[in-house]
Structure formats: C-alpha cells, structure tokens
Amino acid sequence: MYYTKEMKDSMQRVASTREFRMTQELPLLDPVQKVDLLESYHPDFIEDVFRKLKVGPSKGTLTPKEFADLFEAKSVLDPEGFDLSTVDYDVDVLVVGGGGAGAAAALMAQEQGAGVLLVTKLRFGDANTIMAQGGIQGADKENDSPSTHYLDVFGGGRYFNDPDLVEALVKDAPEVLAWLEKLGVMFDKDSDGTMVSIHGGGTSRRRMHAARDYTGGEIMKTLRDEAKNRGIDVVEFSPVYELITDGETVTGAVLYNMETYDFLVVRAKTVILATGGAGRLHVAGFPTTNHYGATADGLVLGYRAGVPLEFMDTIQYHPTGAAYPEQLLGQLVTEKVRGLGGQLVNTDGNRFIYELETRDVEAAAIIRECSERKKGITTPSGYCAVWLDTLVIEEKHGAGTIKERLPAMYRQYQRFDIDMAKEPILVYPTQHYQNGGLKIRPDGETTIKNLYAAGEVAGGIHGRNRLMGNSLLDVVVFGRRAGIAAAERAATLKTPGKLTLDHLKRFHAELAEVGAADNRVAPMLLPEYRRPETIEKKLPVLP
Amino acid sequence: MAEQMATIYVMGKAYEVPSDLTIMKAMEYAGYRFLRGCGCRGAFCGACGTVYRTQDDYRLKVGLACQEMVQDDMYLSEIPFFPGNKANYDVEDLKPKAEAVLAHYPEVYRCLACNTCTKACPQDIEVMEYIQAALRGDIAKAADLSFDCLMCGLCAARCPAEIVQYNVALLCRRLYSRHIAPEAKHLEARVKEVRDGKFDKEIASLKAMDQREIAKLYDARDIEPGD
Ligand SMILES: Cc1cc2nc3c(=O)[nH]c(=O)nc-3n(C[C@H](O)[C@H](O)[C@H](O)COP(=O)(O)OP(=O)(O)OC[C@H]3O[C@@H](n4cnc5c(N)ncnc54)[C@H](O)[C@@H]3O)c2cc1C
Ligand code: SF4
Ligand code: SF4
Ligand code: FES
Numbered sequence: 001m002y003y004t005k006e007m008k009d010s011m012q013r014v015a016s017t018r019e020f021r022m023t024q025e026l027p028l029l030d031p032v033q034k035v036d037l038l039e040s041y042h043p044d045f046i047e048d049v050f051r052k053l054k055v056g057p058s059k060g061t062l063t064p065k066e067f068a069d070l071f072e073a074k075s076v077l078d079p080e081g082f083d084l085s086t087v088d089y090d091v092d093v094l095v096v097g098g099g100g101a102g103a104a105a106a107l108m109a110q111e112q113g114a115g116v117l118l119v120t121k122l123r124f125g126d127a128n129t130i131m132a133q134g135g136i137q138g139a140d141k142e143n144d145s146p147s148t149h150y151l152d153v154f155g156g157g158r159y160f161n162d163p164d165l166v167e168a169l170v171k172d173a174p175e176v177l178a179w180l181e182k183l184g185v186m187f188d189k190d191s192d193g194t195m196v197s198i199h200g201g202g203t204s205r206r207r208m209h210a211a212r213d214y215t216g217g218e219i220m221k222t223l224r225d226e227a228k229n230r231g232i233d234v235v236e237f238s239p240v241y242e243l244i245t246d247g248e249t250v251t252g253a254v255l256y257n258m259e260t261y262d263f264l265v266v267r268a269k270t271v272i273l274a275t276g277g278a279g280r281l282h283v284a285g286f287p288t289t290n291h292y293g294a295t296a297d298g299l300v301l302g303y304r305a306g307v308p309l310e311f312m313d314t315i316q317y318h319p320t321g322a323a324y325p326e327q328l329l330g331q332l333v334t335e336k337v338r339g340l341g342g343q344l345v346n347t348d349g350n351r352f353i354y355e356l357e358t359r360d361v362e363a364a365a366i367i368r369e370c371s372e373r374k375k376g377i378t379t380p381s382g383y384c385a386v387w388l389d390t391l392v393i394e395e396k397h398g399a400g401t402i403k404e405r406l407p408a409m410y411r412q413y414q415r416f417d418i419d420m421a422k423e424p425i426l427v428y429p430t431q432h433y434q435n436g437g438l439k440i441r442p443d444g445e446t447t448i449k450n451l452y453a454a455g456e457v458a459g460g461i462h463g464r465n466r467l468m469g470n471s472l473l474d475v476v477v478f479g480r481r482a483g484i485a486a487a488e489r490a491a492t493l494k495t496p497g498k499l500t501l502d503h504l505k506r507f508h509a510e511l512a513e514v515g516a517a518d519n520r521v522a523p524m525l526l527p528e529y530r531r532p533e534t535i536e537k538k539l540p541v542l543p
Numbered sequence: 544m545a546e547q548m549a550t551i552y553v554m555g556k557a558y559e560v561p562s563d564l565t566i567m568k569a570m571e572y573a574g575y576r577f578l579r580g581c582g583c584r585g586a587f588c589g590a591c592g593t594v595y596r597t598q599d600d601y602r603l604k605v606g607l608a609c610q611e612m613v614q615d616d617m618y619l620s621e622i623p624f625f626p627g628n629k630a631n632y633d634v635e636d637l638k639p640k641a642e643a644v645l646a647h648y649p650e651v652y653r654c655l656a657c658n659t660c661t662k663a664c665p666q667d668i669e670v671m672e673y674i675q676a677a678l679r680g681d682i683a684k685a686a687d688l689s690f691d692c693l694m695c696g697l698c699a700a701r702c703p704a705e706i707v708q709y710n711v712a713l714l715c716r717r718l719y720s721r722h723i724a725p726e727a728k729h730l731e732a733r734v735k736e737v738r739d740g741k742f743d744k745e746i747a748s749l750k751a752m753d754q755r756e757i758a759k760l761y762d763a764r765d766i767e768p769g770d
Contacts, residue, residue: 126582140733147745155761163750174733184634184717193725204766229631291583331585534574
C-alpha cells in the first residue's frame with residue numbers, strides 16, 4: 001500500500017513504542033474526566049450540528065439538521081385526492097423492513113398464526129444487520145447475570161435508558177441466544193459447547209458472543225432462510241412510502257414499487273416498522289458504516305403518524321472507521337480489534353485513551369487527538385486519523401490470531417494490499433448508529449395504536465449511547481416481542497380498518513402553519529451519490 | 544497530482560472515471576444511481592456481483608462491485624439477482640448427513656470437481672472443497688469452509704453442474720450448528736433461571752433507583768479481566 005513519508009515515519013515511531021505499550025496500563029477515565037472529554041469533543045455536544053424541530057409530536061426538541069430536514073418535509077402523496085380504494089394486499093401483520101428486527105418479527109408473528117407480509121426496500125437481508133461483525137451480548141455465563149447486564153446497559157446509556165425496555169432486553173437475552181442457537185446460528189463455541197465470549201466497550205463481564213466476525217451476517221442469513229422455509233410472503237424493492245390510518249390508529253401502508261414506479265396499497269391490522277438506521281444521512285458530514293438503505297424512512301413515517309421521538313440528539317459515531325485507504329472510508333473496523341488488544345496510538349506512537357471505554361468516549365478522544373492536540377496522521381486525501389495498532393494482537397495472542405479471529409477484517413484490508421498482522425491501520429470516527437428513535441413500550445407498540453416499532457428505528461432502550469453487541473440483541477428481542485404482540489392484537493381485530501391519509505392532512509397543515517416545509521419531500525429512500533454535475537443535467541423525463 | 548483516469552464500459556457504454564475508484568463508486572461517478580446491485584457497500588451482503596472482461600483477454604472475471612477496483616478498458620455488468628434453486632426444509636427434522644443435503648439439493652451429485660466455483664469466489668473460499676465435503680457428508684467441514692460466504696451467487700452463476708453452492712453451504716451451517724455442535728449448557732440453565740424469576744428482585748431494585756444511585760453502583764462495579 002502507498003504511504004506518504006509522514007505516514008511511514010509515524011509508523012516507525014509506532015513500532016518503536018510497541019514493546020513498552022504491551023505492558024503499559026492505562027486507567028479508565030473517572031466520571032468527571034469523561035464528561036469533560038465528551039462535552040469538548042463529541043459531535044453530540046456541538047451546537048451547530050442541531051436544530052429544534054418546528055412540527056410534530058416532538059416539536060421543540062434538538063435534532064441533527066439532516067434529520068430535521070426530513071421530519072419537516074412533505075409527503076409526495078396528496079392526502080386529499082390520493083386513491084386508496086384498490087387494496088393490493090390484505091394482511092394481518094405488515095412487517096416493514098428486511099433486516100434482523102423485521103425477520104424476527106415476521107417469524108414470530110407467523111408462529112402466532114397471523115397472515116404476514118414482509119416488505120423491504122432493497123433485497124431481503126440487505127440491511128445493517130448483515131454487516132454486524134463483532135457480536136451479540138447476553139448474560140449467560142456463571143459469573144454474569146441479567147442484572148449485571150442491566151447495569152452495564154444503563155451506565156453505557158448515561159442513565160437515560162427506559163428501565164422497562166432495558167429489563168426486557170436483558171431478561172430476554174438468554175432466551176434469544178438459545179432461539180438463535182436452535183435455529184442453527186453458528187456461534188463460536190468451545191468443544192464442550194460453552195459459548196466463547198469476550199469483552200466489548202463498556203462491558204463488565206465477558207458477554208460478547210460471536211459467529212467469527214460475521215455475527216450479524218450469520219444471524220441474518222439464518223433468519224432469512226427460516227423465513228423462506230416457512231413460506232413468509234416477502235416483497236422486495238417496495239419500500240413503504242406512507243402509513244395509512246383511520247385518522248387515529250394505523251390500518252395499512254402505501255408501498256412504492258421502485259422498479260415499476262407505481263404504488264400499491266396494503267391493508268393491515270397491525271404494522272411493524274423495522275426499517276433500521278440512518279447512517280446515510282451523513283450527519284455533520286461524517287462518513288458512515290451503514291448500508292445503502294439506511295435513510296431514516298421509518299422515523300419519518302412514524303413521526304408523521306404522531307409517534308414521539310426519543311434521544312434524537314445523540315448519534316453514535318463508531319470510534320474506529322477506516323480512514324485509509326480512501327476506498328474503505330467510513331467502513332467499520334470492528335470493536336473486537338480493540339477487544340482482542342488492539343491499541344489506539346497517535347502520530348508519536350503514544351496511546352492516549354484506554355481502548356475499552358464506551359464508544360462515545362473513544363470517539364471524542366480520537367477527535368481530540370486529531371483536532372486540538374494535533375497528534376493525528378494526515379492521509380493523502382487530507383483526512384486526519386490515528387493508528388490502530390493491530391500488531392499488538394499478534395504479539396499477545398500469537399501469530400495468525402488476526403486471520404483466524406478477524407477473517408472479514410483481515411480480508412478487507414488484504415484487498416487493498418494491507419496486512420493487518422504486519423502493519424497498523426488508520427482510523428477515525430464514522431456515523432454508526434442511531435441511539436434514539438421512535439418511542440416504544442416493552443411489547444414494541446408505539447403511542448399510535450396498532451403501530452409497532454422494533455430495532456434501530458426504536459429509541460429508549462440504549463438511552464443516550466448504545467454498547468456494542470446490545471443492538472443485535474435488541475433487534476432480535478424487540479423484533480420477536482413486536483411480532484408476537486402485533487399478531488395477538490391483529491387476532492382481536494375483526495373488521496378491517498378504514499383507509500385514509502388523515503394523519504398526513506394534519507401533518508401537512510401543521511407544516512403550512514409554521515411555514516416549515518419548503519420543497520422538501522420525505523422519506524428519502526436512497527441517498528444520492530451521483531456528482532452534482534450529473535444531477536444538474538438531468539431532464540425531468542422518464543423516472 | 545492530476546487524477547488518473549480509466550475508461551470503463553458499463554454494459555457496453557464507455558465512461559471516463561478516476562482509476563482509483565471501486566466499480567461501484569466509478570458507476571456512481573459516471574452517473575448511475577443504484578437501485579439493485581448495491582446493498583452494504585462493504586463486502587457483507589453479496590448484492591453487487593459483477594462480471595467483467597478486460598481488453599484482449601477472452602476470460603470472464605468476476606468480483607464484487609463494492610470491492611473491486613476499476614481497470615482501464617474494463618467491460619462490466621452487474622448480476623444483482625440470480626434465480627438460484629432454494630429448497631425448503633425444517634432444520635429440526637433433519638440429520639446432519641449427506642442424505643439431508645442430497646435430498647434437498649440432488650444436483651450436488653453432479654459436481655464435476657472442475658473448481659470453477661473456487662476461482663470465482665470473491666471471498667477466497669474453497670467452494671469446491673465445501674461442496675465435496677457436503678457430498679461426502681462431512682457437514683462440519685462444509686460449514687467451517689463456507690463460513691465467510693456472502694451468498695453473492697458468483698459461484699453458482701458459473702457452475703456447469705448448476706449447483707447453488709451458497710444455499711448448500713447455509714444448509715450445512717445450520718445442520719452443523721443445530722445437530723453437531725454441542726449445546727451451550729450454561730445457556731439453557733440461564734434461560735431457566737430467568738423463567739423462574741431468579742433475577743426479578745435484583746432488577747426491580749435497579750429499576751427503582753434514581754440516576755445518582757445507579758451511577759454510584761455503576762462506577763463501583765467490578766470488571767472481569769480481559770482475555
Ligand atoms: C457495519 C456495522 C457493524 C455493526 N456491528 C454490530 C455488532 O457487532 N453488534 C451489534 O450489536 N450491533 C452492531 N451493529 C448495529 C446493528 O447491526 C444494527 O443496529 C441492527 O442490525 C439494526 O437492525 P434492524 O433490523 O433494526 O435494521 P436493519 O438491519 O438495517 O434493517 C432495516 C431494513 O429495513 C429496510 N428499509 C429501510 N427503509 C424502508 C422502507 N421505507 N420500507 C421498507 N423497508 C425499508 C432496509 O432496506 C433494511 O432491510 C452494526 C452496524 C453496522 C452498520
Ligand atoms: S463449479 Fe460446480 S461443478 Fe465445478 S467444482 Fe464447483 S460445484 Fe463442482
Ligand atoms: S461461495 Fe459463492 S456465493 Fe459464497 S461468497 Fe463465494 S462466490 Fe459468493
Ligand atoms: S454491496 Fe454488499 S457486498 Fe457489495
């Protein structure tokens with residue numbers, strides 16, 4: 001791989017301090033130092049990133065501008081004249097989103113006897129879930145307990161979490177792991193069946209379970225396979241473009257067939273939003289780890305229908321996004337690299353933070369190193385970064401550990417001629433996870449009747465900061481819960497609901513009142529990566 | 544530094560693009576907006592399988608658009624969907640034996656051991672080896688070897704025996720994990736403890752704490768040594 005002179009010199013300094021660093025003990029920050037670091041450097045505390053929402057149930061709360069632009073946008077549908085009279089699908093439970101939460105919800109809803117339709121924007125499984133590498137938490141070891149897990153989740157979330165949701169998360173965890181094990185997810189195990197588990201940032205017990213470093217991939221593929229085996233109806237490339245209500249409760253959804261450019265109407269007794277995250281909004285210009293379809297659609301749909309948002313003023317930046325080579329920019333370097341002993345090192349070859357602090361603290365420390373302290377390394381395209389010294393892992397655990405325990409990471413870098421076992425890599429924070437989201441109850445229902453939400457689109461579980469491994473857990477826990485509850489509710493609803501866009505009428509009126517909407521429309525569906533030159537030249541002919 | 548450019552032919556049409564881009568980013572640079580053929584953008588989902596050829600070379604090559612760099616005179620097309628055969632089964636009822644594989648995917652018998660699949664795989668998986676292992680009934684080996692499979696379909700697209708390797712692989716991993724790998728006893732025990740309400744009191748007391756109380760407890764918690 002090509003390195004500048006500055007990079008090469010710095011790499012030598014990193015090599016020369018390695019032996020010392022191998023035995024160097026860095027203390028955890030005390031609570032005061034932590035707050036100070038966060039408030040000075042974490043983007044969540046930078047005023048300019050946010051603005052107050054002018055409309056909707058969470059009016060007045062601070063939201064990153066990129067989100068606010070969508071929450072204060074119109075639907076392209078005209079609620080006065082839009083024709084909902086032809087029902088294309090009539091189902092008990094509509095699951096929106098083909099990631100981990102959606103798949104788990106669909107399986108459980110069907111198991112309760114409901115007629116289920118799963119619709120998704122890209123292919124079934126093209127989602128953040130399939131990208132999760134590091135692991136899934138669950139307190140199943142002798143020295144651990146759901147209560148210890150509870151405490152870790154709460155501390156990680158800076159004590160803002162919804163206690164009922166955390167209780168559900170940690171108590172369901174063992175059962176969820178057992179469910180996945182039984183479905184045939186290939187967890188890392190010892191020869192006697194004991195789950196291999198390691199630490200993650202902010203864990204007090206080694207509670208991180210993994211399927212090598214394709215944990216989410218293995219879970220997603222298994223759940224998708226099971227959904228296919230059980231004959232669940234799936235429609236791909238047909239995102240929900242708007243919810244349908246009877247004015248008060250949810251009764252269906254409008255789908256947009258992105259390949260034929262027409263819409264379809266689904267009548268459903270209950271709807272589960274499982275649309276995932278929003279990395280593709282690129283808050284404050286950060287790159288992202290997220291998949292192509294992570295554009296906050298579910299938040300927009302739920303918000304318009306009247307569901308309040310929680311903790312939208314906190315975004316998780318993964319401390320270690322790839323910063324070099326440019327082709328990998330923003331992509332995740334899993335926390336497991338640090339879990340196995342990888343060290344964060346500045347241009348002088350010095351560590352500057354204990355590596356297993358929570359993610360927000362790690363990210364803030366790296367930003368501080370690159371900004372105020374000017375101890376970062378500049379990449380050829382002008383980005384600033386710090387080293388993640390991966391060689392320590394091989395020194396500690398033996399040669400070949402990286403290739404064996406982190407095959408996906410290893411291959412990723414090999415593709416660009418970087419051997420992680422022999423060279424340190426460059427990292428900088430990247431937009432990773434939406435800590436907040438739609439407010440839910442422990443059974444997944446939102447404040448709008450018959451509308452459920454599960455997975456990354458929901459908020460409250462992780463308070464103001466999620467710990468690694470708790471999100472894969474959360475998508476399965478709340479996906480299952482929402483699936484069960486939505487199916488049970490559907491069974492009690494005898495007559496099909498009235499189909500209207502009355503909620504949209506109200507929302508559009510509110511927008512007009514405050515003059516908020518300009519010409520913006522939402523949901524976004526897909527991000528725009530064409531060059532401005534191309535877009536300028538586009539003719540309004542054909543789609 | 545002046546940008547190095549390359550000429551690529553997307554489904555036969557020529558575009559000038561910077562030569563240090565992946566196929567995916569180069570197509571966006573050229574003006575394409577992906578609908579199909581783009582998922583994770585990071586070698587996890589297998590949505591972006593691509594076939595290409597370079598000038599003066601008769602050979603067809605394959606790769607992932609999100610990972611493969613463009614080359615000058617590259618003729619390319621994505622194959623974002625592959626209509627592969629997928630059997631339906633209940634893992635619970637199956638035995639981790641060759642019969643389970645062959646009953647659902649009898650075409651595995653037809654493997655010619657030509658190794659075309661292995662050469663195609665962007666994940667450097669020994670695809671033929673895992674198919675052969677499945678055929679022999681060595682389910683554990685098939686599961687192990689196929690673990691990194693993204694289900695991109697590139698192997699299947701080129702297989703003369705019309706085997707859908709990635710679906711065979713997934714069946715093997717599920718069979719292995721369900722029926723060969725020993726169960727986690729501690730997990731079963733913990734599930735029971737939770738059901739019996741063993742932790743309810745502790746959790747109820749944590750839930751009742753205010754932020755200050757729980758913060759104190761959190762800051763004082765003991766941390767298991769790392770590995
Ligand atoms: C690179 C990466 C690594 C990660 N690693 C870990 C980890 O190690 N451990 C951990 O716990 N967590 C991890 N996470 C976080 C975790 O993977 C996600 O938070 C979680 O998988 C989200 O699941 P989900 O089902 O809510 O959403 P997703 O899996 O993103 O699924 C959402 C689905 O909804 C679809 N969709 C979107 N909009 C619409 C619409 N309008 N209509 C219909 N469908 C729509 C999408 O196409 C997608 O299929 C990681 C995340 C990333 C990106
Ligand atoms: S390409 Fe098909 S026939 Fe050839 S080795 Fe692979 S599985 Fe067998
Ligand atoms: S085994 Fe086949 S489907 Fe799997 S990654 Fe390799 S080429 Fe793609
Ligand atoms: S886009 Fe997912 S593998 Fe390339």
